[in-house]
Amino acid sequence: MSLRLPGGDADRLVGRSKPPFDVLALRVGDDTEDPLLYPLVGEGPSLVAAEPGDGTSSRAAVAKGLAVAEAYPRRDQHLGGVSNVHIRVAVTDSRVTFACDKYEKGGGWFGLGGQGVAVAAVANVASRAAAARRRRDKTLVGHVRHSWLSMIACRRPSGLVGGDILRLGMTEAVGGNVRGLVVTVTFPKGIDGPAVASEILARAVADRLRQPVDDATADTLGALAMAAPRLDTRGPDFASVQIPGALPATNQIDGRLGQ
Amino acid sequence: MIAWVFWLVGLLAVVDAVRHSEALWVAAERNKGFWITLMVFTGGLGAVMYVLALRPRLERVAIDDSFLDPNPWANLTSRISTLAGHLTTNDR
Numbered sequence: 590m591s592l593r594l595p596g597g598d599a600d601r602l603v604g605r606s607k608p609p610f611d612v613l614a615l616r617v618g619d620d621t622e623d624p625l626l627y628p629l630v631g632e633g634p635s636l637v638a639a640e641p642g643d644g645t646s647s648r649a650a651v652a653k654g655l656a657v658a659e660a661y662p663r664r665d666q667h668l669g670g671v672s673n674v675h676i677r678v679a680v681t682d683s684r685v686t687f688a689c690d691k692y693e694k695g696g697g698w699f700g701l702g703g704q705g706v707a708v709a710a711v712a713n714v715a716s717r718a719a720a721a722r723r724r725r726d727k728t729l730v731g732h733v734r735h736s737w738l739s740m741i742a743c744r745r746p747s748g749l750v751g752g753d754i755l756r757l758g759m760t761e762a763v764g765g766n767v768r769g770l771v772v773t774v775t776f777p778k779g780i781d782g783p784a785v786a787s788e789i790l791a792r793a794v795a796d797r798l799r800q801p802v803d804d805a806t807a808d809t810l811g812a813l814a815m816a817a818p819r820l821d822t823r824g825p826d827f828a829s830v831q832i833p834g835a836l837p838a839t840n841q842i843d844g845r846l847g848q
Numbered sequence: 849m850i851a852w853v854f855w856l857v858g859l860l861a862v863v864d865a866v867r868h869s870e871a872l873w874v875a876a877e878r879n880k881g882f883w884i885t886l887m888v889f890t891g892g893l894g895a896v897m898y899v900l901a902l903r904p905r906l907e908r909v910a911i912d913d914s915f916l917d918p919n920p921w922a923n924l925t926s927r928i929s930t931l932a933g934h935l936t937t938n939d940r
Binding site for chain 2 (some may be wrong): 649650652674675692694776778779781
């Protein structure tokens with residue numbers, strides 16, 4: 590399997606025996622390595638192969654940006670991501686999946702005057718063809734399982750431009766050390782970010798309540814399930830909800846995954 | 849007369865392009881801002897390209913409407929009131 594993060598150091602993960610888990614990966618062909626950490630490519634609108642735990646009532650959204658960052662108290666460290674592309678987001682009973690088959694588009698050249706426009710047109714065609722060649726047979730995929738989810742946050746930009754932004758917080762312990770990760774999803778205008786956040790929250794809480802949890806966690810989850818809050822995004826900051834009882838992402842079957 | 853027809857077609861095409869939600873444009877893998885700018889600056893020519901090549905593509909794209917904003921105009925007015933609130937706060 591070739592694991593690469595677009596926007597990061599492209600090949601830094603290839604050949605590592607214990608790669609850090611960065612949520613996103615490029616799946617090549619019918620590669621099936623690490624299915625717990627990265628979704629398998631499948632047919633259908635979501636581009637992700639269904640798992641038994643996904644249920645039959647998944648809901649889909651369109652996003653135009655996806656970024657993964659390592660969480661730090663003062664400023665998150667960007668690990669990789671894509672922007673201005675068509676990302677298929679699906680919310681299932683067990684996870685939130687992301688997939689993009691045109692993660693690299695090429696183009697972007699422009700010119701002034703007759704000759705400039707002609708040169709830019711040729712450069713754009715060549716650039717798009719090269720991008721199509723590079724991404725052939727590859728799909729950018731990623732997922733956040735509900736059992737990993739520790740925080741959901743959403744913000745609606747106060748300006749007139751820009752779409753809603755969703756943040757999913759989790760921890761991972763794949764490389765041995767535990768570290769926090771934040772997945773940021775940028776929606777185009779017209780997609781109701783708080784509605785997506787509420788759907789993920791409801792399904793994550795339901796997923797966690799199906800597992801054995803201590804009384805305090807069960808009480809908090811029960812309150813969340815009863816309230817089914819829609820995040821109040823009227824303020825300038827992210828509105829967020831903490832979900833207790835999250836497990837760190839690992840490549841070990843912990844008895845709670847894929848149920 | 850022909851100029852007026854081109855101008856009208858251009859205007860209608862821009863209105864039609866604005867009417868389609870950005871989510872639909874993203875799903876169709878086309879840039880809404882780029883195409884609207886192109887139509888504004890090239891007038892009828894951009895509009896003809898939009899009508900022949902792009903509009904059928906936008907109509908073909910089927911996206912799950914689960915999370916589409918049911919009332920984008922309410923969203924717009926809420927954004928305007930939020931923005932006005934920020935401006936008022938900053939003025940103090």
